[in-house]
Amino acid sequence: xxxxxxxxxxxxAQPERTPLYARHVALGGRMTPFAGxxxxxxxxxxxxxxxxxxxxxxxxxxxSHMGQAFLSGADAARKFESLVPGDVCGLAPGRTRYxxxxxxxxxxxxxxxxxxxxxxxxxLFLVVNAACKTADFELLREKLPELRLEIxxxxxxxxxxxxxxxxxxxxxxPGVAQMVFMSLQEFAxxxxxxxxxxxxxxxxxxFEISVxxxxxxxxxxxxxxEEEVRAIxxxxxxxxRLEAGxxxxxxxxxxxxxxxxxxxxxxxxxxxxxxxxxxxAARVQRELAQGVFRVRVGLALDGKAPARDGAEIxxxxxxxxxxxxxxxxxxxxxxxxxxxxxxxxxxxxxxELSLIVRGKPLAAHVVALPFVATRYHRVxxx
Amino acid sequence: MSKTLYTKxxxxxxxxGDTGAVGITDFAQGQLxxxxxxxxxxxxxxxxxxxxxxVVESVKAASEVYxxxxxxxxEVNGELEDNPAIVNEDAGGxxxxxxxxxxxxxxxxxxxxxxxxxxxxxxxx
Numbered sequence: 001x002x003x004x005x006x007x008x009x010x011x012x013a014q015p016e017r018t019p020l021y022a023r024h025v026a027l028g029g030r031m032t033p034f035a036g037x038x039x040x041x042x043x044x045x046x047x048x049x050x051x052x053x054x055x056x057x058x059x060x061x062x063x064s065h066m067g068q069a070f071l072s073g074a075d076a077a078r079k080f081e082s083l084v085p086g087d088v089c090g091l092a093p094g095r096t097r098y099x100x101x102x103x104x105x106x107x108x109x110x111x112x113x114x115x116x117x118x119x120x121x122x123x124l125f126l127v128v129n130a131a132c133k134t135a136d137f138e139l140l141r142e143k144l145p146e147l148r149l150e151i152x153x154x155x156x157x158x159x160x161x162x163x164x165x166x167x168x169x170x171x172x173x174p175g176v177a178q179m180v181f182m183s184l185q186e187f188a189x190x191x192x193x194x195x196x197x198x199x200x201x202x203x204x205x206x207f208e209i210s211v212x213x214x215x216x217x218x219x220x221x222x223x224x225x226e227e228e229v230r231a232i233x234x235x236x237x238x239x240x241r242l243e244a245g246x247x248x249x250x251x252x253x254x255x256x257x258x259x260x261x262x263x264x265x266x267x268x269x270x271x272x273x274x275x276x277x278x279x280x281a282a283r284v285q286r287e288l289a290q291g292v293f294r295v296r297v298g299l300a301l302d303g304k305a306p307a308r309d310g311a312e313i314x315x316x317x318x319x320x321x322x323x324x325x326x327x328x329x330x331x332x333x334x335x336x337x338x339x340x341x342x343x344x345x346x347x348x349x350x351x352e353l354s355l356i357v358r359g360k361p362l363a364a365h366v367v368a369l370p371f372v373a374t375r376y377h378r379v380x381x382x
Numbered sequence: 383m384s385k386t387l388y389t390k391x392x393x394x395x396x397x398x399g400d401t402g403a404v405g406i407t408d409f410a411q412g413q414l415x416x417x418x419x420x421x422x423x424x425x426x427x428x429x430x431x432x433x434x435x436x437v438v439e440s441v442k443a444a445s446e447v448y449x450x451x452x453x454x455x456x457e458v459n460g461e462l463e464d465n466p467a468i469v470n471e472d473a474g475g476x477x478x479x480x481x482x483x484x485x486x487x488x489x490x491x492x493x494x495x496x497x498x499x500x501x502x503x504x505x506x507x
Binding site for chain 1: 391392393406410413415418419421437438439440441442444445446447448463470478492
């Protein structure tokens with residue numbers, strides 16, 4: 001048998017190690033090269049157990065491979081809007097938003113989180129994908145040379161995700177439980193500054209904690225000492241985000257795919273849709289007005305065999321109409337699920353399709369995203 | 383007495399006279415992680431040595447299982463279809479995939495014995 005991406009080593013470049021490397025190994029992490037870093041796919045209990053634990057408790061993820069940066073200078077928020085369709089000027093201080101770097105054709109270069117740190121809109125905090133960070137930072141330097149880009153290479157990033165994340169983290173960082181979803185607050189921990197965002201990539205309530213690299217392992221140790229917390233690897237991170245219907249760059253998103261095709265319309269405000277002023281705005285506006293040729297959907301397979309990234313999608317006549325971008329087994333639902341692109345006429349929940357796996361059509365149907373209800377921390381509006 | 387031989391691709395064949403039960407090794411299941419689906423061959427199908435005869439899917443990925451020797455499939459382990467986790471729990475025992483009628487006993491000479499297979503996985507660990 002072939003064991004993919006497991007025993008094969010990427011010898012082209014020595015992967016980097018995060019500050020938690022020794023801890024991953026000590027916890028039995030099965031280390032694999034990922035986006036230039038050696039990270040754990042899973043620990044001893046395995047992906048399914050880690051996934052289900054996170055849905056019930058609080059999973060700790062090492063996401064230090066991601067890029068973190070401050071972008072600052074006069075009019076930083078407005079200038080940053082020239083690269084993304086997200087509304088950054090309309091963001092309240094301390095609030096975080098999901099957006100994308102787009103190219104002139106309206107394709108996605110990367111997706112990211114941006115936080116407006118100050119009322120003047122002169123300082124932003126960015127978190128970008130590991131695989132894209134070099135290109136992203138290059139783009140910022142090239143397009144916005146008048147702004148100061150400070151890449152936070154001396155910081156690690158830990159994510160604590162799950163329904164018990166708030167109560168656990170509150171014991172270590174008093175005040176975090178009061179934070180609202182998609183906001184950032186600075187806290188002191190052992191004399192150092194932490195930038196804590198209430199956000200995540202699992203569909204659960206949770207936090208992403210930017211911590212100085214030198215104390216990152218201490219923070220991880222303090223959290224892992226709690227009975228509600230376990231270390232969770234990349235495998236469960238992927239299955240959790242798939243169930244939550246979230247895009248993974250390189251799968252659902254790439255340079256040919258627009259945010260509208262990816263069903264990310266919600267991430268573009270009314271003002272930005274009207275004004276444009278970001279790369280590829282013409283395509284985005286045209287697609288909003290006239291529709292798209294393909295759109296991202298959720299797919300539930302009727303049988304037990306999973307369909308993976310790349311599997312073709314066929315209609316009931318056997319005509320190929322699209323392609324799977326992510327697929328696998330849903331531990332929460334106990335069945336295979338996938339996401340992919342199909343024509344809008346075939347995107348209504350309930351539409352029957354088949355996914356071609358090893359030459360055979362597997363019965364599937366379109367389902368609304370997310371697959372598993374999200375449980376973000378929302379504050380009731382009075 | 384049954385004898386078990388291995389491929390360098392982490393399949394085993396547990397030989398019983400002129401038939402053999404094929405599965406993946408305990409090392410392989412450990413590398414794959416949680417097995418969520420197994421696709422078994424048709425009983426009666428004929429496979430050449432090294433041909434993909436079954437598929438094992440973990441949460442992360444699909445892997446083909448190659449038959450260590452040529453022969454006809456005479457039985458499949460249907461229990462794996464309902465409970466694929468047996469592969470994780472007992473890869474070398476109850477987790478066998480299919481049985482073949484060994485067409486050419488001389489092909490067994492190309493396989494690894496237990497000591498040689500242990501040496502191989504020691505280099506991968």
